[in-house]
Amino acid sequence: MRAEPVIVVNGLTRRFGGVVAVDHLDLEVYPGEVFGCLGHNGAGKTTTVRLLNGVLAPDGGTARVLGLDPLGDGPVLRRRTGVLTETPSLDERLTGRENLQIYAELYDVPPAEVPGRVESFLETFELADRGDDRAGGYSKGMKQRLALARALLHQPEILFLDEPTAGLDPVAAHHVHDMITRLSHEQRTVFLCTHNLAEAQKLCARVAVLEHGRLVALGTPAELAQKLGRSQRLEIEVAPDGVTAAVGVVKTSLGIADPALENSTLSVVGANREAIPGLVASLVAAGVRIYRVTPQEPSLEDVYFALHGEEEVS
Amino acid sequence: MNWRAVKAIVRKDLKVVLQNKGVLIPLIVVPVMILVAMPALAAFAPALQDMPGTPFAGMDNFIQGMPPGLQAALAGYSEVQMVVVLALVYFLAPMYLILPLMIASVIAADSFAGEKERKTLEALLYTPTTDRELFLAKLLSAWVPALGIAWGGFVLYSVVANLAAWPTMGKLFFPTVMWLVLALWVAPAVAGLGLGVTVLVSAKAQGFQEAYQLGAIVVLPILLLVVGQATGVMYFSTWLVLLLGLVFWVVDLVLLWFAGRTFRRHELATRL
Numbered sequence A: 001m002r003a004e005p006v007i008v009v010n011g012l013t014r015r016f017g018g019v020v021a022v023d024h025l026d027l028e029v030y031p032g033e034v035f036g037c038l039g040h041n042g043a044g045k046t047t048t049v050r051l052l053n054g055v056l057a058p059d060g061g062t063a064r065v066l067g068l069d070p071l072g073d074g075p076v077l078r079r080r081t082g083v084l085t086e087t088p089s090l091d092e093r094l095t096g097r098e099n100l101q102i103y104a105e106l107y108d109v110p111p112a113e114v115p116g117r118v119e120s121f122l123e124t125f126e127l128a129d130r131g132d133d134r135a136g137g138y139s140k141g142m143k144q145r146l147a148l149a150r151a152l153l154h155q156p157e158i159l160f161l162d163e164p165t166a167g168l169d170p171v172a173a174h175h176v177h178d179m180i181t182r183l184s185h186e187q188r189t190v191f192l193c194t195h196n197l198a199e200a201q202k203l204c205a206r207v208a209v210l211e212h213g214r215l216v217a218l219g220t221p222a223e224l225a226q227k228l229g230r231s232q233r234l235e236i237e238v239a240p241d242g243v244t245a246a247v248g249v250v251k252t253s254l255g256i257a258d259p260a261l262e263n264s265t266l267s268v269v270g271a272n273r274e275a276i277p278g279l280v281a282s283l284v285a286a287g288v289r290i291y292r293v294t295p296q297e298p299s300l301e302d303v304y305f306a307l308h309g310e311e312e313v314s
Numbered sequence B: 001m002n003w004r005a006v007k008a009i010v011r012k013d014l015k016v017v018l019q020n021k022g023v024l025i026p027l028i029v030v031p032v033m034i035l036v037a038m039p040a041l042a043a044f045a046p047a048l049q050d051m052p053g054t055p056f057a058g059m060d061n062f063i064q065g066m067p068p069g070l071q072a073a074l075a076g077y078s079e080v081q082m083v084v085v086l087a088l089v090y091f092l093a094p095m096y097l098i099l100p101l102m103i104a105s106v107i108a109a110d111s112f113a114g115e116k117e118r119k120t121l122e123a124l125l126y127t128p129t130t131d132r133e134l135f136l137a138k139l140l141s142a143w144v145p146a147l148g149i150a151w152g153g154f155v156l157y158s159v160v161a162n163l164a165a166w167p168t169m170g171k172l173f174f175p176t177v178m179w180l181v182l183a184l185w186v187a188p189a190v191a192g193l194g195l196g197v198t199v200l201v202s203a204k205a206q207g208f209q210e211a212y213q214l215g216a217i218v219v220l221p222i223l224l225l226v227v228g229q230a231t232g233v234m235y236f237s238t239w240l241v242l243l244l245g246l247v248f249w250v251v252d253l254v255l256l257w258f259a260g261r262t263f264r265r266h267e268l269a270t271r272l
Helices: A045-052 A074-078 A096-106 A111-124 A140-152 A170-185 A197-203 A221-227 A240-254 A273-285 A300-308 B003-018 B021-050 B055-064 B068-074 B079-091 B093-117 B121-125 B131-169 B177-202 B208-230 B238-262 B265-270
Strands: A007-016 A019-029 A034-038 A060-065 A081-084 A158-162 A189-194 A206-211 A214-219 A233-238 A260-262 A265-269 A290-296
Touching: A007 A045, A019 A045, A019 A060, A019 A214, A034 A045, A034 A170, A034 A197, A045 A060, A045 A158, A045 A189, A081 A140, A096 A111, A096 A140, A096 B003, A111 A140, A140 A158, A140 A170, A170 A189, A170 A197, A189 A197, A197 A300, A206 A221, A206 A300, A214 A221, A214 A300, A221 A300, A233 A240, A233 A273, A240 A265, A240 A273, A273 A290, B003 B021, B003 B093, B003 B131, B021 B079, B021 B093, B021 B131, B055 B068, B068 B079, B079 B093, B079 B131, B079 B208, B093 B121, B093 B131, B093 B177, B093 B208, B121 B265, B131 B177, B131 B238, B177 B208, B177 B238
Parallel strands: A034 A189, A034 A206, A081 A158, A158 A189
Antiparallel strands: A007 A019, A007 A060, A206 A214, A233 A265, A233 A290, A260 A265
């Protein structure tokens, strides 16, 4: 039996003037889950995080986080959640160590534990040797690590991450991904807002896709693909001299009118998994030398583009 | 009330202020001017008595035009000493009030509007502090140093005034009861005035400079006091200073009540 959800949202709505930032949002997030919240800029992701932490008041609907009402129980709730904001929001005139010390006190970490915990987090986030430098002198990756350390310092039960790898180089982004994976292994719940689809695909068990504040899809990437009727994609790489023959076989065997071709790789959408052995046999019979046949599940990117429409996304 | 969190925010804001040269320089230069340079110059004024055209010649008429209370306060002093006492005890008194006003305004502008400008407010809003704790911490961040400098400055002013005027006065003449009331009763209220106006202005301002410049309007009542004394329209007395303090405290309460209403997490978050 699935555990009780730690986040329950029903009809949550927030307007800014005439703009509806979050529009009748319904979702549930379960303990230990890495939950992705996807959407363009302005889709309502950040507003949702603010509403779920009682930083903004909703205009309608309800939210319960860890069984608490974010609006009425804000201070108690925020003691149990951690938020990495879109910009690191660090006091750049203070040192890395001072940034952590002050927030440890704000989050009511027991006084006797503060020095040890600060040192331990500086170590964990590879900032120990720069702990006494002003945060303003840190690289973007270091600032993000410090902000992440600050969000985790009080060992929150739910961690909200708003675009945690935006602007980071691949190595720094990899560090952040590792950290999120480690948190999920510790059974912490992670609410990850991102428009990095590869990141969401890699890290999230389930995703919600927002558009203009509305929830347009919710589920695992595979479920979303199924709901959208997106089929498996098949890539077939053949020897260059066999491309024409291969196109002919694909058309005949699978009934695909016009398979996509890039160099000597054919890309076929709509292939049934059971048709693959027969297709390979036909290609061999036609004298086509096959280098690679790769069935591919629809990616989150496929789903996302399908949901938003390729023209709008591009 | 989570006093540990309040103290942490106060400490953070003060550390941040001390790292900002744009804030720190006026916090050093203005007190030095008001507490050291001006009283030293004022005490030096008697040296002008031998110069032709100085106002000492008409001192008798000047004294005759003063309120009886002030005449009584100056009784027993020589003309030269009267000039020193008038300058150091009366004319510079409203100037002293500029100190807590300016310090509270500068730090409040950095603490409220500057936090928004540096984009550090959002992280603070996500902490478990209540709106009241945040507001109180921000007020104390500006009010405590303003008071500290005002009271420390009062001691410094007393020392400088007595030292510089010693050749003329030949005795300790400062502080007076009126100045004690000014420092202990009016200065905290004036700091609150600067604070209240700056917090209200900071709600709309985008950054430190804008908040500080808009908040500068608060110096007007103090300038009126300076002009009032210089032109003889009014003179500070203990009772007047007590009344003045009361007026400032009432204005503070009104301003801070309105400021508290603008300082709500849900409102602040909409302007991030």
